[in-house]
């Protein structure tokens with residue numbers, strides 16, 4: 205995997221405002237927050253997108269996401285938030301190292317979402333095909 209800005213943060217070559225660290229995970233404040241308390245949670249394992257991440261690292265992130273979310277909500281006073289995880293440039297991924305955003309939602313700031321919902325037409329077949337790939 206190519207070096208990214210997050211690789212450098214993990215290596216301590218670039219500073220960050222750290223909020224959490226364990227042997228598999230680092231969490232720190234986003235440098236360009238969508239709202240106050242916007243936190244990034246990244247695996248120490250080098251992986252570009254979520255599908256490339258090991259079960260161990262995924263579990264380690266999953267274990268701390270709720271705790272980190274609670275802390276962010278408690279400190280910012282936000283009652284609502286989004287957890288966002290982008291994969292691939294067309295999906296708005298700018299840093300090619302897996303990361304989860306915790307983004308508090310306030311009346312005037314947070315994540316704006318365009319959600320062009322369609323209709324599910326081939327649900328049974330699609331669900332079966334995905335299940336067969338697992």
Ligand code: 5GP
Pocket residue numbers: 209218220221232233234235236237244289290296297298299300
């Ligand atoms: P993406 O669009 O890839 O899901 O989000 C990448 C995030 O990384 C952005 O929200 C951006 O503000 C954040 N970011 C980029 N460079 C740095 C940096 O050097 N330090 C920190 N703390 N955040 C960064």
